[in-house]
Amino acid sequence: MTSILLVDDSKAARMMLQHWLKALRPDFRIVEAADGDSALALMEKESPDRGDWLALIDYNMEGMHGTELAERLFSYIPPNCMALCTANIQKAVQERAEKLGIHYLKKPLNPKKIAGLLAQMEPHLASS
Amino acid sequence: MNLSDIHVDLLKETFNVGVGQAATALSEIAGGEEIVLSVPQIHLLTISELSEQVRTVSGEKLCSVVEEFQGPFQGRAMMLYSERESLELVKLMLGETFPVEQMSEMEGEALCEVGNIVLNACLSAMADMLGFEIATEIPSLMIGHPNEVLMGDEGEAMKDKRVLYLKMDFSMQRFQLQGHIGFFLDFESITQLVACLDEYLNSMLEM
Numbered sequence: 001m002t003s004i005l006l007v008d009d010s011k012a013a014r015m016m017l018q019h020w021l022k023a024l025r026p027d028f029r030i031v032e033a034a035d036g037d038s039a040l041a042l043m044e045k046e047s048p049d050r051g052d053w054l055a056l057i058d059y060n061m062e063g064m065h066g067t068e069l070a071e072r073l074f075s076y077i078p079p080n081c082m083a084l085c086t087a088n089i090q091k092a093v094q095e096r097a098e099k100l101g102i103h104y105l106k107k108p109l110n111p112k113k114i115a116g117l118l119a120q121m122e123p124h125l126a127s128s
Numbered sequence: 129m130n131l132s133d134i135h136v137d138l139l140k141e142t143f144n145v146g147v148g149q150a151a152t153a154l155s156e157i158a159g160g161e162e163i164v165l166s167v168p169q170i171h172l173l174t175i176s177e178l179s180e181q182v183r184t185v186s187g188e189k190l191c192s193v194v195e196e197f198q199g200p201f202q203g204r205a206m207m208l209y210s211e212r213e214s215l216e217l218v219k220l221m222l223g224e225t226f227p228v229e230q231m232s233e234m235e236g237e238a239l240c241e242v243g244n245i246v247l248n249a250c251l252s253a254m255a256d257m258l259g260f261e262i263a264t265e266i267p268s269l270m271i272g273h274p275n276e277v278l279m280g281d282e283g284e285a286m287k288d289k290r291v292l293y294l295k296m297d298f299s300m301q302r303f304q305l306q307g308h309i310g311f312f313l314d315f316e317s318i319t320q321l322v323a324c325l326d327e328y329l330n331s332m333l334e335m
Contacts, residue, residue: 009266010244012237015230016222060248060264087153087248092261107245108157 003029008058036064051126059086146250153249166297193243199262201317209307
C-alpha cells in the first residue's frame with residue numbers, strides 16, 4: 001500500500017491536503033507531522049520500504065527547513081517521490097529543491113496542482 | 129535617514145512587484161477573483177502614529193498575521209484586516225466543502241496560512257528582484273487593538289520607535305474583503321536597505 005507523508009507546521013494546510021488526497025487517492029495511507037524532527041522520528045518508527053512512500057514537505061518550519069528534512073529522508077524515500085510545497089517562492093529555495101532532485105510546488109495548493117504532482121511522482125513508486 | 133527620491137521610487141516599485149505576487153496568490157486562494165490594489169505608500173513614522181493611522185481604517189479591533197523576516201535588513205511583514213473580515217478569509221482558504229464546525233476550529237490556523245502564503249509571495253518577489261535571500265519566521269496571528277498588535281510583546285516601550293512603513297491596500301469586491309499589506313523596517317535597517325537598493329540600481333545601470 002502506498003503511504004504519503006505530510007509535513008507542514010500549519011494544521012490548516014495539513015487538513016486541506018488530507019481532504020484533497022482522500023478524494024484523489026482514497027487508497028493511500030496518510031501520515032502527518034508538524035516539523036522535521038517529528039517526521040524523522042515517525043519514519044524511523046515506520047521503517048518503510050523504500051518505494052512505497054511519497055512525501056509533501058513544507059519549507060518554513062520550526063527546527064529544520066523542508067529541504068534539510070528532504071535530504072535526511074533520502075534513506076527512506078527517493079528524491080523524485082518527494083515534493084517541497086511552499087509559499088516561499090524565492091529562486092534560492094526553488095534552486096535548492098532542484099539541486100536535491102525533489103519536486104517543487106508553489107502554494108496556494110489546490111486539488112488540480114496536487115493531482116498533477118501525484119501523476120509526476122507515482123511512476124517512481126515500486127508498485128507502478 | 130537619507131532616502132532619496134530614487135530610493136523611495138525604487139522601494140515603491142519593488143514593493144509593488146512584491147504585492148503584485150501576493151495579490152496573485154490571494155486571488156488564487158479566492159478561485160481567481162480579482163484583487164484590486166492601491167498604489168504603494170511609504171511613511172516614516174512612530175509606532176503610535178502608525179497605530180492611529182491603522183485604527184482609522186480597521187476600527188478598534190484589528191486582525192493581523194505577522195511574519196518577522198531577516199536578510200540584509202530585517203523587519204516585520206503584516207497582513208492587516210478588520211476582525212469582521214476574518215471569517216470570509218477562512219472560508220476562502222478552506223473552501224466551500226469544509227464542514228462549518230471544523231472551520232471555526234481551524235480559524236486561527238487558516239488565517240495564519242493565508243497570511244503566510246500572501247506575505248511570503250511578497251517577500252520572495254522583493255528578495256528575488258533585489259538579488260538577496262530573506263529568511264522568514266513562522267507566522268503568528270494577533271488580534272486586538274491596533275496598539276497591542278503593532279507594539280507586540282514589547283508594549284509601550286515601542287510607542288516612540290520610528291519605523292519605515294510600506295503599505296498597499298487590497299480589496300476583493302465579490303467577498304467585500306479589504307485589508308492591507310504592510311512592512312515595517314527598524315530604523316537601523318534602513319542603512320542596509322539603502323545599500324541593497326544602490327547595489328540593485330548599479331546592476332541595472334550596468335546592463
